[in-house]
Amino acid sequence: xxxxxxSPKYLFRKEGQNVTLSCEQNLNHDAMYWYRQDPGQGLRxxxxxxxxxDFQKGDIAEGYSVSRExxxxxxxxxxxxxxxxxAFYLCASKTFGIxxxxxxxxxxLSIL
Amino acid sequence: xxxxxxxxxxxxxxxxxxxxxxxTYSVSGNPYLFWYVQxxxxxLQFLLKYITGDxxxxxxxxxxxxxxxxxxxxxLKKPSALVSDSALYFCAVRTYYKLSFGAGTTVTxxx
Numbered sequence: 001x002x003x004x005x006x007s008p009k010y011l012f013r014k015e016g017q018n019v020t021l022s023c024e025q026n027l028n029h030d031a032m033y034w035y036r037q038d039p040g041q042g043l044r045x046x047x048x049x050x051x052x053x054d055f056q057k058g059d060i061a062e063g064y065s066v067s068r069e070x071x072x073x074x075x076x077x078x079x080x081x082x083x084x085x086x087a088f089y090l091c092a093s094k095t096f097g098i099x100x101x102x103x104x105x106x107x108x109l110s111i112l
Numbered sequence: 113x114x115x116x117x118x119x120x121x122x123x124x125x126x127x128x129x130x131x132x133x134x135x136t137y138s139v140s141g142n143p144y145l146f147w148y149v150q151x152x153x154x155x156l157q158f159l160l161k162y163i164t165g166d167x168x169x170x171x172x173x174x175x176x177x178x179x180x181x182x183x184x185x186x187x188l189k190k191p192s193a194l195v196s197d198s199a200l201y202f203c204a205v206r207t208y209y210k211l212s213f214g215a216g217t218t219v220t221x222x223x
Contacts, residue, residue, distance in 0.1 A: 004155075031209070040121075042213040043156075050209060058210070088179060090155055097161050098144050101211060103155030 002027045006091050006104035012112045013078065013085060021076045023091035023109045030096055032074035035107075036060060037088040046089075049074055078109065086110050114139045114207035116186075118214035131193040133217045135186045135203030143205035145186045148176055149199050150216075156202060162186060166199055173197075193221045 004025045012018045023032065031050045035043040045058030049068040063082025068074055074093075078085045083097040088108050116137045125131050137143050144163055148156040160171025167179045177188045188201060198221045203214040 006155075033210075040215060042215040043125055044213075048210060092155075098145060098161070098206060100148075100158035100161060101156075102158070103148075105155045106153070108153070 004053075004091055004093055004102055004104035006089075006107050007021055008107060009105070011107055011109045013109060016080045016110050018077055018079050019109070021078070021091075021109070023074045023076065023103075023104060024085055025074075025091075025093045025102075026072060027095075027102060028071070029092055029093035029102070030071070031094050032068070033092040034058075034066065034074070034076045035092065037091045039048065044074065051064075063107060110112055113212075114143075114205050115212055116145070116202075116203045116205045116214045118203055118217045120217050121215075122218045122220065124220045124222065125193050126193050127137065128192050130220070131188075131190040131197065131219065132218060133188040133201045133203075135188065135214060136160065137184050137186060137203075137205050139205055143186075145177075145187050146180065146204040146206070146211065147175070148187075148202045148204065150175075151199050159188070193219075195221050195223050197221050 007022045033048045034046040044060050046064050047066040049055035065077045090106045091104045094101045146161045147159040150156045159175050160169050162169050162179045170176045175190050202219050205212040
């Protein structure tokens with residue numbers, strides 16, 4: 001079945017540590033997105049990529065970095081500069097046009 | 113800036129009763145609107161979208177939404193709610209290449 005796979009499901013970060021969240025899709029979608037979800041705040045866009053080797057900052061990019069070396073993969077690194085990383089992180093993808101985004105099942109990141 | 117607002121944090125209904133989740137939008141130009149549902153510790157699932165045409169949009173799981181241009185609203189509806197409809201619902205508007213989401217409405221359907 002086609003879909004989006006996020007791993008790990010749960011992740012713990014120590015102070016000063018960078019961690020990387022994985023997002024892989026086999027839907028042949030061109031565009032991919034990373035969101036952060038906090039209780040009562042909806043989803044906020046961190047980064048997005050419309051094609052391979054290109055990505056743009058979203059609304060809350062500070063303290064995060066991404067790469068898009070392959071169409072299927074869009075990993076997110078939460079750096080030590082992100083002082084409040086505890087959240088639920090969601091990856092999404094879509095094809096071109098006014099089409100819905102398809103979401104993975106998220107990674108919950110906590111601080112040790 | 114394009115945005116949506118969900119004025120109710122929570123909606124509680126009895127099973128079998130009609131369910132309405134409210135959404136209002138603020139956009140320049142034509143609005144492209146979406147509804148998603150999220151179950152605990154899961155990603156969002158697409159329910160329906162409005163691009164143009166008929167103001168009543170039918171979607172998945174028996175849900176529908178009514179687009180009202182004069183009231184700038186896009187309310188989600190279900191004629192007869194099920195306990196399994198209990199979840200978090202998000203309205204979203206397409207902004208350039210992105211989606212802007214409302215804060216979400218928690219729906220609880222009691223048996």
